[in-house]
Amino acid sequence: MTAAAPNLVNAPEFTVSELSSALKRTVEDRFGHVRVRGEISGFRGPHSSGHCYFALKDENAKIEAVIWKFAHARMRFKPQEGLEVIATGKLTTYPNSSKYQIVIETLEPAGVGALMALMEERKKKLAAEGLFDEARKQLLPWLPEVIGVVTSPTGAVIRDILHRLEDRFPRRVLVWPVKVQGDGSAEQVAAAIRGFNALPEGGRIPRPDLLIVARGGGSLEDLWSFNEEVVVRAAAESHIPLISAVGHETDITLIDFVADKRAPTPTAAAEMAVPVRSELFVEVAALARRTMVCWQRAQEARRTELRAAARALPAANELLAIPRQRLDHLGAGLPRGLKANTHAHFRRFAATSSRLTIGVLRGQVAHARQRLTASGERITLSARALLHRRRERFGGLEIRLKASKLANAKAQRNAIARDLERTHRLAERARRALLTTMQRLEARVAHRGQLLSALSYRGVLARGFALVRDDQGHALHSAAAVGPNAGLSIEFADGRVAATVNADQPPATVAPENQGKPQPREAKPAAPKRVAKPVDQGSLF
Numbered sequence: 001m002t003a004a005a006p007n008l009v010n011a012p013e014f015t016v017s018e019l020s021s022a023l024k025r026t027v028e029d030r031f032g033h034v035r036v037r038g039e040i041s042g043f044r045g046p047h048s049s050g051h052c053y054f055a056l057k058d059e060n061a062k063i064e065a066v067i068w069k070f071a072h073a074r075m076r077f078k079p080q081e082g083l084e085v086i087a088t089g090k091l092t093t094y095p096n097s098s099k100y101q102i103v104i105e106t107l108e109p110a111g112v113g114a115l116m117a118l119m120e121e122r123k124k125k126l127a128a129e130g131l132f133d134e135a136r137k138q139l140l141p142w143l144p145e146v147i148g149v150v151t152s153p154t155g156a157v158i159r160d161i162l163h164r165l166e167d168r169f170p171r172r173v174l175v176w177p178v179k180v181q182g183d184g185s186a187e188q189v190a191a192a193i194r195g196f197n198a199l200p201e202g203g204r205i206p207r208p209d210l211l212i213v214a215r216g217g218g219s220l221e222d223l224w225s226f227n228e229e230v231v232v233r234a235a236a237e238s239h240i241p242l243i244s245a246v247g248h249e250t251d252i253t254l255i256d257f258v259a260d261k262r263a264p265t266p267t268a269a270a271e272m273a274v275p276v277r278s279e280l281f282v283e284v285a286a287l288a289r290r291t292m293v294c295w296q297r298a299q300e301a302r303r304t305e306l307r308a309a310a311r312a313l314p315a316a317n318e319l320l321a322i323p324r325q326r327l328d329h330l331g332a333g334l335p336r337g338l339k340a341n342t343h344a345h346f347r348r349f350a351a352t353s354s355r356l357t358i359g360v361l362r363g364q365v366a367h368a369r370q371r372l373t374a375s376g377e378r379i380t381l382s383a384r385a386l387l388h389r390r391r392e393r394f395g396g397l398e399i400r401l402k403a404s405k406l407a408n409a410k411a412q413r414n415a416i417a418r419d420l421e422r423t424h425r426l427a428e429r430a431r432r433a434l435l436t437t438m439q440r441l442e443a444r445v446a447h448r449g450q451l452l453s454a455l456s457y458r459g460v461l462a463r464g465f466a467l468v469r470d471d472q473g474h475a476l477h478s479a480a481a482v483g484p485n486a487g488l489s490i491e492f493a494d495g496r497v498a499a500t501v502n503a504d505q506p507p508a509t510v511a512p513e514n515q516g517k518p519q520p521r522e523a524k525p526a527a528p529k530r531v532a533k534p535v536d537q538g539s540l541f
Helices: 016-031 069-073 112-128 156-168 185-198 229-237 254-258 266-273 277-312 316-355 358-455 457-462
Strands: 033-041 052-057 062-067 084-094 099-109 146-151 172-177 210-215 242-246 467-470 487-492 495-500
Touching (some): 016 084, 033 062, 112 229, 112 254, 172 185, 185 210, 185 229
Parallel strands (some): 062 099, 146 172, 146 210
Antiparallel strands (some): 033 084, 084 099
């Protein structure tokens, strides 16, 4: 044992949990929030709990990382294996494996190369879903009444669009102001597109016939909001035809592939939206002249056809001669036909009246009376037979009901007897279980009492030992800790006495031959472990 070992005998003892907690607080207080650049390694997608676990590494070191479920859900940029990123989060420790880790709150790609790789991967994913198919794209209206523009209200883009529309063909323009770069800009653009589509037809605010999503030029990072999935999917879901006018002619974003039409600049988008009004006037005038000439030619041709047809038609007297002759012939034969028809109806009436005599009527009445009498007798017999059958049926039902009632009553009595017997058995089992449980608990209480008595320091005092404390009540373990004229409190098994160290005698010291040997330790009572801290050991708390 070294020379410093005796000074560490009274050092405070830490549990593993206390030491891990102290290290955790030290790391979190010292570093707090940090930004770390590294390559994502070991990422296999979100865990079943929704949390993400992976590592950030460079060529010389690696640090564990975790993204909680709620932070991952609101992240615009998602982690991917092998991608170099810049992570912002809080440094902490994981006591279960004695290692430190970073809890990531925000994640962003590191460099343009990473952004291009992410853009290409996202483009392949959306293309596989069919969002870029030409078949789903809509035709632009030829002359829209209302045009909706999604852009920043303070930039030069909206002024260029309005000036170009005013020069070509003035239309009503609705502007939905949004941020076009930075945090939250993608969500605002997507909300604007969906908001225009949600406007009702014929409402107080007119629903646009065409949408223009516009922004000026910039770097890939500045235009990144238009590469976000939320913007691309909102443009794909739009029922209103949409023109994408983001950046300059060389700038390509994912919204360009899903839009119904891509414009190289915002000014070109305005030119695509409406035709030139003066050119339309010239075209309409030319079409009017051509329409008038065509109409005159058609009228002249129809007039010529009518003259030719009139010459080929016969005269009116020739057309009506034969129908007029047929009418005269039929008119001459009409009186003879009327007389013959009247004579035929008279003969039929006379034959019918000859058959209607008193004897015939009396025979029909007698036959009807006979049928009525026979029907009454059959009804009487049927009613008697039906009544007899109903009586027999009700008698049988009465007998079956009485037998069923007796059987049901017997079954209920048997069931009650069985339930009563079962209740008695369960009550007896419950009584025995309660007695067993009470005996077990009493034995456990007695055992705990014996254990408490065995562990109490008062049992040590009862065997003749004493506990020495200083005037602050702290237990003293060695004579070297007692100064001259110090007040002491000595506790015996039957009480306490006060004492004062004799000032005439020097304090006790440890014999040199015993310095290298471990000192015997007195029995300590079950008091708090924390004692006066030696100066040669610090504390992490």
